[in-house]
Every structure is written in C-alpha cells, then in structure tokens.
Amino acid sequence: MGINMNNIILCGFMGCGKSTVGKNIARKNGRKFLDMDTYIEEKAGMKVSEIFEKYGEDGFRNMEHEACLEIAEMKDLVVASGGGAFTFERNVRAFKGKDTIVFLDVPLEVIKNRLKNDKTRPLLQRPDKDKAMKELFEKRYPIYNDAADVVIAGQNTPLKTAYLVMEMVEAENNKCF
Numbered sequence: 001m002g003i004n005m006n007n008i009i010l011c012g013f014m015g016c017g018k019s020t021v022g023k024n025i026a027r028k029n030g031r032k033f034l035d036m037d038t039y040i041e042e043k044a045g046m047k048v049s050e051i052f053e054k055y056g057e058d059g060f061r062n063m064e065h066e067a068c069l070e071i072a073e074m075k076d077l078v079v080a081s082g083g084g085a086f087t088f089e090r091n092v093r094a095f096k097g098k099d100t101i102v103f104l105d106v107p108l109e110v111i112k113n114r115l116k117n118d119k120t121r122p123l124l125q126r127p128d129k130d131k132a133m134k135e136l137f138e139k140r141y142p143i144y145n146d147a148a149d150v151v152i153a154g155q156n157t158p159l160k161t162a163y164l165v166m167e168m169v170e171a172e173n174n175k176c177f
Contacts, residue, residue, distance in 0.1 A: 007077040008169055009095050011086040011144050012104035013137055014124075015115040016154050017161060018080035021104060024162035026078040035080045040067050048082075049120065061088065068094040083121075087140055092147045100169045103144045104154035104161065108137045 008025060010018040019035055026033035037048050040063050044051055051060045064082055068091040071079055079099075085091045086101070095101055112133060118124055126132055145151060150168045154161050 006173075007071070007074065007079055007095070007099040008165065009079045009081055009099050009101045010104055010165075011081045011101055011147060012083070012106065012154065013108075013111055013140060013144070014083035014121055015111040015118070016104040016106040017158055018104060020158040021154065021161045021165065022078045022080040024158050025165055028162060029078070029166060031076045031078050033080070034071065034074075034077050036064070036067055036071065036085060037080075037082050039071065040064060040082075043067070064088075065090055065094070071095075072099060084140070086147045087143050096147075100172055101147055101149050102165050102169065103148035103151045104165075105145075105151050106154040108134060110155050111137070 008022075008031070010022050012018055022035070023033045025031070040051070040060075041047055044063060046054070048060065051063065055063075061084070064085055065088065068081075068085065071077065072094045081091075092101070112130065115121070115124065115133070124133065150165070150172050152161060152164050152168060156164070
C-alpha cells in the first residue's frame, strides 16, 4: 500500500536534508522528486544566487510563490521546498489542505555542522554566518512547525528519515477517512 493521495512537501531549514530525504522517499515510493529551487532555476534560466543578485530577495520570493502555485497543481511528487518558502503564508496556503507538508526538524548544531563548508546558499555568504544562521533558525523554526501537517525528527540517516516520513504521511492520510 503506497501513499498516493497527494504530494509530499518537505519543509525545514537549509541543510535539514529535504533533497536527500526527498529523493529517498521518491525512489521507495514510486513518485517523482522535485527540488523547488532547481525548478525555479530551470524556469528562470539562472541559478538562485544569480536571481538574488539580479532581482533581489523579493524577486526570488515572487518566483518562488509562482512555483508553489504551479507545483501544488501537480500530482504524485515529493517536493523539497526552499528553506525560506514556508516563511511566507501565501506559499503555505498554496499547499495546505491538498498536499501533506512535512517539517524535517533538525537541531541547529547538526545543521551548522552540515553547512560548515557550504558556498552555495546566498543567505550564508557573510562573515557572521553562525550568528545569521542562529537568528534565521530561531525565526523560522516556529513557522515551519505551524505550517506542517507532520513533524519528523530529521537527524537520522536520510533513508531512516525517509521511512519515518512515509509512515507518518500514510498515517496522516488515513486519518482523513
């Protein structure tokens, strides 16, 4: 018995494992994996960092919202949302009620360790990276928690986390009947 009611939308802080866990879920569940940032990059014809440079964060967030609306109309996906996507109520509304939003809850120290050598995330390219991450994490954590239909402790291996997500989403979907 597979989960096929709706999309599984993974949210959480950058570095929490949305892409890695999402690919595992998709592979085990016969769904297609979609990375929201990659989707936006393909539509825009440029990297997220270039979008930030050229259009600013507001321009990127508008593209992200359009992507949320489009993705919410698709079926049988496992989606790794961008780290900031669910900090905007309009993006939460795009998915709420039709897709299952899963918050991968990973402690800040684990995330800092995972991202210590990251050079790709625009919001981390600054001298006070640790302070900025802490502030952003503390601001976003309650927002992810509120948006989620399911919260999963995400510091296990990606495969174990994927199985936990599949179990919890199936249980959540079965509650609907």
